[in-house]
Amino acid sequence: MPTFTPPVRDMAFVIEEIGALDRISTLPGYEEATPDLVSAVLEEAGRFGAGVLAPLNPVGDREGCVLEGDKVRLPTGFADAYRRFVEVGWNAVPFDPDFGGQGLPWLVATAVQEIWHAANMSFGLIPMLTQGAVELLSAHGTADQKALYLEQLVSGAWTGTMNLTEPGAGSDVGALRTRAVRDGDHYRITGQKIFITAGEHDAAENIIHLVLARLPDAPAGAKGISLFVVPKFLVNPDGSLGKRNDVSCIKLEHKMGIHGSPTCVMAFGEDEGAIGTLVGRENQGLALMFTMMNNARLAVGLQGVAIAERAAQKAIAYARERVQGIGPGRDAPGPIIHHPDVRRTLMTQRALVEAGRALTYFTASRLDIARHAADKAERAAAHALADLLIPVVKSWGTANGVQVADMAVQVFGGMGFVEETGVAQHLRDARIAPIYEGTNGIQALDLIGRKLIRDQGEAMGGLLAEIRRTEADLAESGGEGLERLRLELAAASTLCAETVAWV
Amino acid sequence: MARMALAAQRRLTEAASDDPFLTAKITTARFYADQILPRTSGLAAIVTAGADSVMALPVDGF
Ligand SMILES: Cc1cc2nc3c(=O)[nH]c(=O)nc-3n(C[C@H](O)[C@H](O)[C@H](O)COP(=O)(O)OP(=O)(O)OC[C@H]3O[C@@H](n4cnc5c(N)ncnc54)[C@H](O)[C@@H]3O)c2cc1C
Numbered sequence: 001m002p003t004f005t006p007p008v009r010d011m012a013f014v015i016e017e018i019g020a021l022d023r024i025s026t027l028p029g030y031e032e033a034t035p036d037l038v039s040a041v042l043e044e045a046g047r048f049g050a051g052v053l054a055p056l057n058p059v060g061d062r063e064g065c066v067l068e069g070d071k072v073r074l075p076t077g078f079a080d081a082y083r084r085f086v087e088v089g090w091n092a093v094p095f096d097p098d099f100g101g102q103g104l105p106w107l108v109a110t111a112v113q114e115i116w117h118a119a120n121m122s123f124g125l126i127p128m129l130t131q132g133a134v135e136l137l138s139a140h141g142t143a144d145q146k147a148l149y150l151e152q153l154v155s156g157a158w159t160g161t162m163n164l165t166e167p168g169a170g171s172d173v174g175a176l177r178t179r180a181v182r183d184g185d186h187y188r189i190t191g192q193k194i195f196i197t198a199g200e201h202d203a204a205e206n207i208i209h210l211v212l213a214r215l216p217d218a219p220a221g222a223k224g225i226s227l228f229v230v231p232k233f234l235v236n237p238d239g240s241l242g243k244r245n246d247v248s249c250i251k252l253e254h255k256m257g258i259h260g261s262p263t264c265v266m267a268f269g270e271d272e273g274a275i276g277t278l279v280g281r282e283n284q285g286l287a288l289m290f291t292m293m294n295n296a297r298l299a300v301g302l303q304g305v306a307i308a309e310r311a312a313q314k315a316i317a318y319a320r321e322r323v324q325g326i327g328p329g330r331d332a333p334g335p336i337i338h339h340p341d342v343r344r345t346l347m348t349q350r351a352l353v354e355a356g357r358a359l360t361y362f363t364a365s366r367l368d369i370a371r372h373a374a375d376k377a378e379r380a381a382a383h384a385l386a387d388l389l390i391p392v393v394k395s396w397g398t399a400n401g402v403q404v405a406d407m408a409v410q411v412f413g414g415m416g417f418v419e420e421t422g423v424a425q426h427l428r429d430a431r432i433a434p435i436y437e438g439t440n441g442i443q444a445l446d447l448i449g450r451k452l453i454r455d456q457g458e459a460m461g462g463l464l465a466e467i468r469r470t471e472a473d474l475a476e477s478g479g480e481g482l483e484r485l486r487l488e489l490a491a492a493s494t495l496c497a498e499t500v501a502w503v
Numbered sequence: 504m505a506r507m508a509l510a511a512q513r514r515l516t517e518a519a520s521d522d523p524f525l526t527a528k529i530t531t532a533r534f535y536a537d538q539i540l541p542r543t544s545g546l547a548a549i550v551t552a553g554a555d556s557v558m559a560l561p562v563d564g565f
Binding site: 496 | 506536
């Protein structure tokens, strides 16, 4: 059974037709993103994903990560694979060329990331977290912070983390208690963070933690939170590594899935206080976090699509191979793919994967337009549409990831429940995505509260108008089978409009 | 899905081909319309039924 075949033709199709690559490649800075270049990048990424990362996926699941003293050992092969990943330049794909990035559109970077997550979701989390750190420092870092950290984070030589969660502060980040005290030109951070992905590991020489903490005189709740950069090793002005900072991993969680990703309890300031520098202004921390939230949530929705793709591939291969029973209209026992119930399952998987990929890439293309279009009104409209769709991409993508992986286990029958086939790992891995980066319940609050009620349905109105245009195009094309599609789409969009009006 | 089906159909017509990759896009979109999109009517009914019965049982009743 082939382990993983990156769906590069599907990806290129969606990038061109749904992400409108021809429009994106006219944006300033993105001129090089031609269909040929994109296909070449996807082919290369596919080779790395299938050849290097996918074989490590079951190893990560079986071995997990190990805490030895205050050091974390990743599963066998992960650190080496990460070094190769950095050497080849994969970490730098979407970032600013001024800091060593390759400056490709998010639309394309999103497809590339889908390959990492599908091949090995635990591995994919390392660059995903670094990406958040790059975005925060690019947008809000001081000149010093950019000079010290950005190039190394863009290349991936150093990795990033996001330290929000504490035992008493999960969905309600405003409840966090980690303290930051001014100390000359920096701050001393003290407190405990939990569930920190890649908080400690052996794949990079330095780890740059972005930490939310509270100043002693800060207002209560969400308005009193500030953001700090806390490097594992302090960095000298010439870029060389200095003293070990007062931050360490004190425990690893034993988890249901993503065993290859270390989920760390981090202790800041057990001795003199971890040294950190402020990002942006005091008490602005949560607002700053919002600048990277769209991309981070998109990336987690994408993990759902990626795991769904991987699990669906396994289900198809098994359904072709497993002989059991006689399908309708056949006269001898044959592979289970001939049974209508199995076919329905495989088609549902395929439809959910393709729809999820289309919505995710479309949203990524709106983020590109929102950042780079010359026209202000076009930027604003793309921004509003992306804001509206992000909670949908995150929650729908991750829910489908679980559903499709669950269906794959079902297609395998008893062998799905047995770990040896590897299909159960995808279900266990997929299950985290509806939880982290804002639970799907929190996404629903965001969609209804912020994205529908606060803007009085304006962005939704724009989206519905686009759907109506698609209905008109379907009517015009007159292709057989498309008429039924148009009727169902019209019924669904009308219901959607009525439901939004009810809200 | 509809837009992918439209794009696939455009490409099929332009190239006068029957590329199975493209015809599968149309087949999958039709499946989506028949077998997945109708979920929306159930979901819409659930949303517009409101929260009364959701919150009706008091916390002590659990
Ligand atoms: C493997 C893993 C990796 C993680 N990585 C990171 C990381 O790198 N950095 C980081 O900072 N955090 C990380 N997290 C933490 C993660 O983001 C939180 O677990 C998540 O935000 C939920 O918080 P909680 O666990 O405290 O759950 P709670 O907030 O206690 O939520 C429990 C339940 O209550 C619901 N709920 C809570 N509040 C509301 C509300 N207002 N309205 C409706 N429902 C609500 C939730 O939806 C959920 O179902 C990670 C977690 C895991 C398990």
